[in-house]
Amino acid sequence: MTSWLHTTALLAAQHSHWRRLGDGLYRSKSRPEFADFLPYLIFAAVLAAVIAVVVLIIKRNDMSESCNDPQKLFRELSRAHRLGRANRRLLSQLATARKLRQPAEVFLSPAAFELSSLPPQLRSQQPRLEKLRERLF
Amino acid sequence: MKKSLQLTFETLRKSRNDAVVPVLISTLDRTEGSVLEGAVKTLISRRNSEGHLAVIRRWHALNPDQRRLLKPGRGRITTALRDAIVSGDPQLFENACELIVEFSDFDLIPVLVTLAEDRSSPQALPATKLILKLADRLRKMVHGTRDYSDRRDPQSLRRFALASLERSASHYRRHRRSELVEAFVILASTSSGTLRTILNDPHHACFQVVIQTLTHSESAIDLLLSFLQVDRTPQTVLNAMSHRVDAAFVSRLLQYASEEMTPAGRRNLSLIQSFSCLKPQHLSCSALSVVDRQRSVALAEASGMQSDDMLELIETLLLSDEVPQVRAAACAGLASLQSDRADRLILQAMQDEAPEVEAAAALLLRKRRITGSLSKLVQLLDSPHEIVRDAARQALADFSFRTFSARYETLPDKVRRGTGELVVKIDPQAIPELVSELQATGYQRRLKAIAMAKSLKVVQRIAQTLIELLGDEEHLIRAAAAEALQECPTAEVQLALLQASQDHSSVVQSAAKNSLASMANPAISPPADPPTSQEVAR
Numbered sequence: 287m288t289s290w291l292h293t294t295a296l297l298a299a300q301h302s303h304w305r306r307l308g309d310g311l312y313r314s315k316s317r318p319e320f321a322d323f324l325p326y327l328i329f330a331a332v333l334a335a336v337i338a339v340v341v342l343i344i345k346r347n348d349m350s351e352s353c354n355d356p357q358k359l360f361r362e363l364s365r366a367h368r369l370g371r372a373n374r375r376l377l378s379q380l381a382t383a384r385k386l387r388q389p390a391e392v393f394l395s396p397a398a399f400e401l402s403s404l405p406p407q408l409r410s411q412q413p414r415l416e417k418l419r420e421r422l423f
Numbered sequence: 424m425k426k427s428l429q430l431t432f433e434t435l436r437k438s439r440n441d442a443v444v445p446v447l448i449s450t451l452d453r454t455e456g457s458v459l460e461g462a463v464k465t466l467i468s469r470r471n472s473e474g475h476l477a478v479i480r481r482w483h484a485l486n487p488d489q490r491r492l493l494k495p496g497r498g499r500i501t502t503a504l505r506d507a508i509v510s511g512d513p514q515l516f517e518n519a520c521e522l523i524v525e526f527s528d529f530d531l532i533p534v535l536v537t538l539a540e541d542r543s544s545p546q547a548l549p550a551t552k553l554i555l556k557l558a559d560r561l562r563k564m565v566h567g568t569r570d571y572s573d574r575r576d577p578q579s580l581r582r583f584a585l586a587s588l589e590r591s592a593s594h595y596r597r598h599r600r601s602e603l604v605e606a607f608v609i610l611a612s613t614s615s616g617t618l619r620t621i622l623n624d625p626h627h628a629c630f631q632v633v634i635q636t637l638t639h640s641e642s643a644i645d646l647l648l649s650f651l652q653v654d655r656t657p658q659t660v661l662n663a664m665s666h667r668v669d670a671a672f673v674s675r676l677l678q679y680a681s682e683e684m685t686p687a688g689r690r691n692l693s694l695i696q697s698f699s700c701l702k703p704q705h706l707s708c709s710a711l712s713v714v715d716r717q718r719s720v721a722l723a724e725a726s727g728m729q730s731d732d733m734l735e736l737i738e739t740l741l742l743s744d745e746v747p748q749v750r751a752a753a754c755a756g757l758a759s760l761q762s763d764r765a766d767r768l769i770l771q772a773m774q775d776e777a778p779e780v781e782a783a784a785a786l787l788l789r790k791r792r793i794t795g796s797l798s799k800l801v802q803l804l805d806s807p808h809e810i811v812r813d814a815a816r817q818a819l820a821d822f823s824f825r826t827f828s829a830r831y832e833t834l835p836d837k838v839r840r841g842t843g844e845l846v847v848k849i850d851p852q853a854i855p856e857l858v859s860e861l862q863a864t865g866y867q868r869r870l871k872a873i874a875m876a877k878s879l880k881v882v883q884r885i886a887q888t889l890i891e892l893l894g895d896e897e898h899l900i901r902a903a904a905a906e907a908l909q910e911c912p913t914a915e916v917q918l919a920l921l922q923a924s925q926d927h928s929s930v931v932q933s934a935a936k937n938s939l940a941s942m943a944n945p946a947i948s949p950p951a952d953p954p955t956s957q958e959v960a961r
Contacts, residue, residue: 349438350439362440363435388445388449390442390443394458423427
């Protein structure tokens with residue numbers, strides 16, 4: 287009890303020092319800088335990019351939405367016929383080589399698969415194209 | 424079509440991507456066979472007028488099977504058809520016109536009317552013809568039996584088309600397209616205010632066109648006949664009817680006149696005093712069918728024709744028509760005409776070689792005060808033709824057994840015998856009714872029937888019934904029957920009379936013996952009348 291009173295008296299005697307009690311604390315941290323927030327910003331940007339990519343992918347594959355997109359139509363038809371990436375690429379190349387206005391037109395053009403008139407760059411793909419023709423028509 | 428190709432078209436049909444349409448349109452020009460057909464079908468199934476227009480543009484190049492693929496597009500491709508009509512492209516316009524007819528797309532009538540009114544447009548004339556064609560088709564839908572597979576309501580379609588045609592009729596001075604007014608008249612109903620206004624105003628710009636249509640257009644027949652069945656029909660309409668001589672109208676009118684008519688119909692017909700179609704020059708056999716010529720008399724009777732005109736019509740038919748049924752119908756038409764000329768025509772008809780005509784005349788003869796008509800009818804009772812005998816019997820229906828029976832007591836004996844013979848000839852029910860009387864419960868009726876049998880000279884025909892009466896409980900009946908049976912000298916009757924001569928009643932015995940004696944010696948005349956009540960009492 288006596289020690290407690292002693293301590294209290296000591297503190298009361300140093301009353302004038304209490305006013306500056308927090309000064310040291312402020313002085314110990316400098317002002318926040320851009321670098322402090324950089325990790326957070328990078329994280330947010332990556333997150334936004336991921337979300338945007340996800341939304342884009344979802345939108346790209348959402349065939350129920352009204353649009354006017356020839357590439358999307360090509361994908362829609364490719365998906366309906368369960369065509370793999372390689373076949374899609376081949377069909378797209380064929381459409382380009384045949385100078386079709388839209389890649390999807392290749393799904394309705396049996397003549398585009400005519401082996402005798404195949405462009406030189408696609409002649410090597412002749413067997414695959416023949417199979418695709420069999421599959422689509 | 425292969426499944427994979429079907430899958431492609433199914434995907435294209437369902438896709439919400441508008442890029443489908445250019446893909447399919449480019450396919451129309453590049454492919455043929457099943458791919459082309461699939462492309463047409465898919466384009467039509469999608470709600471995109473650009474695609475529809477592309478198909479319409481190629482309509483003339485499609486074969487019948489491919490054209491059939493457009494059928495489901497009825498109603499859906501109307502916008503594209505409208506675009507095609509106003510495009511100014513002659514081939515596209517022609518294709519659209521063909522499709523409008525194919526689909527009976529009446530929704531496009533207002534667009535066509537606008538085009539037809541534009542005299543500077545090279546498509547105005549074909550548009551006008553198309554409007555007339557559509558109006559006639561719509562009229563048939565309105566007046567014909569409703570086809571419920573077509574979900575469109577003909578009355579709504581008519582109202583829709585009429586709105587633009589009425590407007591066009593009011594602009595007639597400007598465009599002078601009589602076909603548009605004709606289309607209006609074809610579709611108009613009797614309640615159309617515009618039509619009635621025109622019909623009641625001879626100075627109206629459209630008056631002449633409307634009258635021309637009513638007088639000559641086959642498509643206006645339904646309207647004319649509708650006017651016949653309503654009140655307050657304009658006189659101009661009745662005049663138009665009276666001037667028409669075309670077989671299509673006359674045939675319908677004659678059919679109407681021969682059926683049960685409404686009071687308004689009867690009234691309207693009675694207001695028409697002459698029909699050009701009933702003039703002798705138009706009644707040639709080739710113009711009207713036999714049935715129609717038969718009906719012409721009914722129309723004349725229903726109309727307000729003067730009796731002289733009617734007699735002229737009947738005379739023409741009666742004396743010049745080759746078909747007996749027509750001459751017979753004409754003769755029947757004389758029933759309502761009372762004049763010397765009518766009587767002469769009846770007598771002329773009596774000389775007709777066809778029994779039908781003779782029969783028709785016979786039916787009229789009795790009601791006329793023509794000298795010798797009764798004896799002529801009596802002669803006809805022996806005609807070799809059943810129809811004539813029947814007609815004579817019908818004309819002499821007064822000479823029935825019932826009448827004879829009712830008046831029997833009042834007739835002198837000589838008249839009884841003379842009339843009795845006629846009654847048997849005329850009334851086929853005379854014998855059955857006499858037998859029924861012979862079997863009646865009241866003995867007075869049986870007694871009278873036995874006396875009537877002698878007057879009718881039918882004792883031999885009812886001998887069996889009389890033999891049965893020899894066993895009657897009333898001795899007076901037995902005696903009368905025994906006495907009557909002397910006119911029938913058969914073995915069976917004689918045997919019956921022999922038995923009757925053993926009857927416990929002396930009156931019956933006497934009558935039976937007298938009859939037997941009379942049979943054995945016909946010179947002995949039997950007592951003329953049945954026993955009197957005094958004899959019975961004795």
